[in-house]
Amino acid sequence: MASKTGWGRVMQVFALASTISVQFAASVVLGWWGGHFFDRRLNLETPWLGVLGLLLGIGAGIYGIVGIMARFSWKNGNNEEEPKDKI
Numbered sequence: 001m002a003s004k005t006g007w008g009r010v011m012q013v014f015a016l017a018s019t020i021s022v023q024f025a026a027s028v029v030l031g032w033w034g035g036h037f038f039d040r041r042l043n044l045e046t047p048w049l050g051v052l053g054l055l056l057g058i059g060a061g062i063y064g065i066v067g068i069m070a071r072f073s074w075k076n077g078n079n080e081e082e083p084k085d086k087i
Contacts, residue, residue, distance in 0.1 A: 016072055023068065024061035031057020 035053020042049070 016068070020065055020068060023064045027061035027064060028054065028057040031055070031060065 031053040032050055033053070035050040035056075036047065038053075039047055039049045
């Protein structure tokens with residue numbers, strides 16, 4: 001377990017930032033890709049499903065970030081008891 005001071009804290013913050021960025025980017029890209037795939041599959045001239053997939057990906061990314069932050073704040077002792085439902 002890394003210490004909460006010095007380099008241990010720096011690495012913990014770096015791990016959190018990289019987890020959040022990869023989670024959000026993957027959600028957005030997969031959402032757009034899924035919508036774009038169905039746009040091509042259905043031979044649609046407008047990219048509505050791609051836009052819808054993009055918005056769903058953004059929503060999924062935000063939902064994932066909220067879950068990560070809830071677990072992170074609990075691990076750092078900011079909450080008094082363990083959360084009842086883990087996302």
